[in-house]
Amino acid sequence: MDVKTLEARVLDEGSPVIDLDQATFVWRGSKPVSVRGDFQDWQGAPLPLEQLAPRLWARSLPLPSDSYVEYALVDARGRRVKDPLNHCLSDNGMGKFNHFFRMPENRPAAVARRGRGAHPRGRVTRHKLETSEFAVGRTREVFLYQPAAPGPYPLLLVLDGPDYLRRASLAVVLDNLIRQKRIRPIAMALVANGGPARTVEYTCSEATLGLMRDKVLALAREKLPLVDERRKPGVHAVLGASYGGLMALYLGLRAPQVFGHVLSQSGAFAIPEHGDFVVFDLARAAPSRRLKVWMDCGRFEWLTGCNRRMFPVLKEAGHRVRYQEYSGGHNYPAWRDDVVQGLEWLFPP
CATH class of the missing domain: 2.60.40.10 (Immunoglobulins)
Structure with a gap:
């Protein structure tokens, strides 16, 4: 022009x-x-x-x-x-x-905004969890979300939880999806990361597995009416982005009897300096229990390469998996807008 x-x-x-x-x-x-x-x-x-x-x-x-x-x-x-x-x-x-x-054909997720009127809201409570030997620091911040609907509920464990809560409006997203009957009622445990220790915690750490499976789940069971995973194995889910997306898949592969549903956004399954993480080996193994896995990644990200490689590995091993790419980058607004479809697929009403 x-x-x-x-x-x-x-x-x-x-x-x-x-x-x-x-x-x-x-x-x-x-x-x-x-x-x-x-x-x-x-x-x-x-x-x-x-x-x-x-x-x-x-x-x-x-x-x-x-x-x-x-x-x-x-x-x-x-x-x-x-x-x-x-x-x-x-x-x-x-x-x-x-x-x-x-761009003209992009729209923010409408469910990330509070609607007009006095709609019921879930309750978010803040807790300090004793970490023992599982993580850096003596305590870790955990937010628990209970929907405004009767339980018991499956639990969605959210890595980098305060970021998803504040920057992705995840409690608002769940309130609206549940109210509109687009997903079944689910609870959340939104767990803070270890700050400077985040990379260590989220790169396939067995200590983090212990923290989430034994400590966080125990807190959630105490405070929320959850579906018992011992009676319904694999009923719970885990969500994360970037290294959190890597750790989400790792938790599912290592503890499928607990976290049978995985939502991995822009999963960092490999990094150029060090190659593939162990999740590729775990994904190739015959599963003791099949997972239901949602993966997404922005087309502008270099992480599309390892996500495209992981998708067929999970499928060939027998897991139920969907993968989609969106026109965006490595940020919470993009993850917020795309997570809606993952939640709808993992938790149909």
Whole structure:
């Protein structure tokens, strides 16, 4: 488009200027900036905007029309620069905020918002769990969610639980899905990670298995009316993203009699420096109990490779598994919007 049209559109619509399959980032200033974001998985050099006129810079990128995208502008020294033409911000979980936008065919999950009216809500309570020798620190924060429907319930164990609760509005999502009868009533135990020890805890740790199976489940049984997994083996589920997605599958493969349902988002089943994690070996083995596994991953992520490899391994071993990719990156808004389909598949009403 010509410069006058671009200037008029950006003043009216903000940046980026979005067409069906193209986003044009616009910067008004005397010095150049570059853009980096989900579309390059935040890897490699930022993409410089080109000068079109005095104090006007732009760069167009082709993007799938159903994309959710987070990005940041950076100056010549690599320092983040606020985009004054885009006021949409998302907490990136690392102490900073990313700008974001949605392409024309992308819509946020409606169930992540409180509806109008006095609808019943589940109850969220906060607890301190003694970790004993299973984890760093003497205690670990756990949030328990009980739906506004009669039990007993299957339990959904959520790794990085406070992040899913705050940044993915997971309690709101469950309230709405249960009220709309799109899933059966389920309870949740949302467990905090170990902070600096998160990588150690979530990369196929037997100590973490003990913490979740023996300590967290005991707390949930004490406080919530749960279905007894000893009478209905495999009734409970586990959810996680990134290394949490890896650990979710590990927990299912190691304790299928407890966690027979797995929801793995952007599972980090392999990393370039070290190769495949042991979950590949566990997934190839003949299962003592078949799992029901939902996997998803953003098309912009390098993790699509190991997720695409894991999917047929689980299928060939006899597990019930679904895998889907969405046009997005490695962030909680994308996981929140896609987790709805996983919950509907794992817990039909």
